[in-house]
Structures are given as C-alpha cells and as structure tokens.
Amino acid sequence: MRIVSLLASATEMIAALGCLDQLVGRSHECDYPHEVLQLPLVSNVQIDVNATSEQIDAQIKQIAHTKDAVQGNALRALSIYVIDTDLLQTLQPDIIFTQTQCEVCAVSERDVIQALQQVVGIQPRIVSLAPYRLSDVWEDLIRVGEALDRKEQAQQLVNDYQQRLNSLAQMTAMLRTKPRVAVLEWLDPLMVAGNWTPELINVAGGEAIFGRVGEHSPWLTWEELVTANPNVLVLSPCGFSLERTMQDIPLLQRHPAWQELQAVQQGRVYAIDGIYYLNRSGPRLVESAELLARALWGERLTINVDESAWREIA
Structure with missing residues (x-):
C-alpha cells in the first residue's frame, strides 16, 4: 500500500x-x-x-x-x-x-x-x-489501523495510552488542591485551548477555567483573562515550537494587564511545545498530559517527561 x-x-x-x-x-x-x-x-x-x-x-x-x-x-x-x-x-x-x-x-x-x-x-x-476530544483521537487511531490492516495493533496502542492517562489521573487525584489553569493556544490575539485540552488539564490534576471539551478553541479578551485570574498559565500556541513560542513572550509581557495576573505574580507561567504536543491530536497527547502535570506539580510527581519540551517563564 x-x-x-x-x-x-x-x-x-x-x-x-x-x-x-x-x-x-x-x-x-x-x-x-x-x-x-x-x-x-x-x-x-x-x-x-x-x-x-x-x-x-x-x-x-x-x-x-x-x-x-x-x-x-x-x-x-x-x-x-x-x-x-x-x-x-x-x-x-x-x-x-x-x-x-x-x-x-x-x-x-x-x-x-x-x-x-x-x-x-x-x-x-x-x-x-x-478529532475534537480524546475519545475521538483514539477512535481515529482505530480507523487508521483499520485502513492499514492493523486494527488489533491499533486497539492495543489505544489501551496502552488510556492506561497511562488513567495512571496519571490516579496520581494527581491524590493531590488535594486543583490549580485553576488557562492554556493559551494563541497569544496575539488571545485564544484559549478547547477540544481535548481541558481533558488533559483534568488528567494532570488541574481545573480548566476556559475552553470546553469537544469544542473549538475560543477567543479571549484580556479583561476576561484578568477576571478569571488563573493560578497557572500555560502558553502553547498552535503550530509553534517551544523556541518560536519564546520569541512571542514579549507580546504578553508588554501588555499592561500582564503583571496583574496571579500566575505571573507567583511565577507559575510555563511554555510547552505546541506543535509537537498539546496541539497535535496524536499519540503524544499522553505525553502532553504528563508535561502539564510536571508544570502543575513539579517534583511532587515522579514522572518522566521530555524536559526540552517545556520551560518556566521568569
């Protein structure tokens, strides 16, 4: 074929x-x-x-x-x-x-x-x-497997991915306080991540304050962001590598409302490689959840992640 x-x-x-x-x-x-x-x-x-x-x-x-x-x-x-x-x-x-x-x-x-x-x-x-939600991603993998005469292998992969996510969810469920998390999928103008990202935040032990599961990512005003005042802010622009995202951080830092955000004041702003992880509806969404968990909980969780795929914003 x-x-x-x-x-x-x-x-x-x-x-x-x-x-x-x-x-x-x-x-x-x-x-x-x-x-x-x-x-x-x-x-x-x-x-x-x-x-x-x-x-x-x-x-x-x-x-x-x-x-x-x-x-x-x-x-x-x-x-x-x-x-x-x-x-x-x-x-x-x-x-x-x-x-x-x-x-x-x-x-x-x-x-x-x-x-x-x-x-x-x-x-x-x-x-x-x-794909609009995690279940769609796994169904898509089964469809790809069927098209390539690899349905059994595809089902086994789905089982393995779901088990990894379940294991992570069990770990984060033991942590008492869920931080309120906003993931920005675009920085100028602001857009917050929808589709499967709220599910990933939940698995990672956070509460997604913007975006709805299974729905397209919505635009956001600075006023709405300041009013919601997330504990943790994750920057993961669609289609951007981590290096490309870092180039656009000043767009946020120059805004007069930036310093009003609790996440900024407490040093809880992180960038995650969007093009490889959060934005890409494939197998590495499992690793995306693990990256989010590392950003939310740091060394409190024992998980292995690609350390080159995320960065703390000073």
Whole structure:
C-alpha cells in the first residue's frame, strides 16, 4: 500500500503502527518521527509563518473572509495550503490521510478533493480524521489501523495510552488542591485551548477555567483573562515550537494587564511545545498530559517527561 499523509498526527499514528515503510509522501507539517523528513512534500503553506502572531492571524482571517465572498473553483486558490498535484500524480497513492476538524490547522478533506480533480489515473481512498476530544483521537487511531490492516495493533496502542492517562489521573487525584489553569493556544490575539485540552488539564490534576471539551478553541479578551485570574498559565500556541513560542513572550509581557495576573505574580507561567504536543491530536497527547502535570506539580510527581519540551517563564 502506498500512503500519503497530509496530517502530522496521522503520520505519527502510521509510525506507531509500524507502517512507515509504506509512506511515500507527507505534508510540510509531518516532521515526526524524523525518518519522514526524507519524504517528498505533497503540501505547503501559503502564508508567512515567520510573521508575528498578529500578522499570521490577520493573514488567516483575510483568507477566510475572502473565501466567504467567492464561489466555486476560486475557493481552491484561497486555501491556506497548496497541494502539489503533479507530485500526487507521480506518487500514485492508494490512500491519503487528511482531516475535517479545522481548515486552518492542516490540509483539509476539501483541499484534497479539489486537488484530486486535477489528477488523472488515480482514485486513492481518502481517510479523514475528525478529532475534537480524546475519545475521538483514539477512535481515529482505530480507523487508521483499520485502513492499514492493523486494527488489533491499533486497539492495543489505544489501551496502552488510556492506561497511562488513567495512571496519571490516579496520581494527581491524590493531590488535594486543583490549580485553576488557562492554556493559551494563541497569544496575539488571545485564544484559549478547547477540544481535548481541558481533558488533559483534568488528567494532570488541574481545573480548566476556559475552553470546553469537544469544542473549538475560543477567543479571549484580556479583561476576561484578568477576571478569571488563573493560578497557572500555560502558553502553547498552535503550530509553534517551544523556541518560536519564546520569541512571542514579549507580546504578553508588554501588555499592561500582564503583571496583574496571579500566575505571573507567583511565577507559575510555563511554555510547552505546541506543535509537537498539546496541539497535535496524536499519540503524544499522553505525553502532553504528563508535561502539564510536571508544570502543575513539579517534583511532587515522579514522572518522566521530555524536559526540552517545556520551560518556566521568569
């Protein structure tokens, strides 16, 4: 089977199922495990990802606004992502993995369908994942396993991931006081993490004061953030590495309300690598919960985490 993955989390699932040898093409966001970096890029992004958070947000909103104003084939030209249809023709995939959860976060099913209209001689199966909560992520892993004839292995992986989360939840349940936690998924303007993140916060022993399980991440005003006054603030912008997130910390620190936050005053502000962990709906959501637990409880919990994936903000 020849596989093209246009979703980073699907690529990680494919790897976990032992099918990397069947992967022939990837998206620009598929960067783990590192072996996939040698594969050809089937998609790329059409915005300036090196711009400021505010400028990136403005670019995306402009594309979305223009999409609403046009009809028909013009929609394809206005996508945030572009698919290399000539390369698809060459790769001849039997199956393409994509998603329907968010047209901003990754190549969408609509992008793929429109691209395939320009490709002759192939009719690959399209498997679209749609994760909104942790149970959806595990169901998606089963679907990937079924598509790759690895259903039993996928079920075993799901069992293992759920057991790790249950074990962590049992550890944190023994700690008396639940800190009130806000996870920011974008910094300028402010957006708080929804979907599966409130579940991860709960497993880590915290109380999510923003965002609803299974719902898209909502925008937030500074006034709302100050009023809620979280005990712990976690910065994990969507699509940003830890290093890229650190570049944008001054955007928050310059705001006049920054010093009013209890989390800031008590030195409980942390950055977590968003592109690899909290934002990516794949197997490493388990490690994301463990990273959150480390941020919330420090050495009070005995857990092994990737220390390079998080940082305390002075």
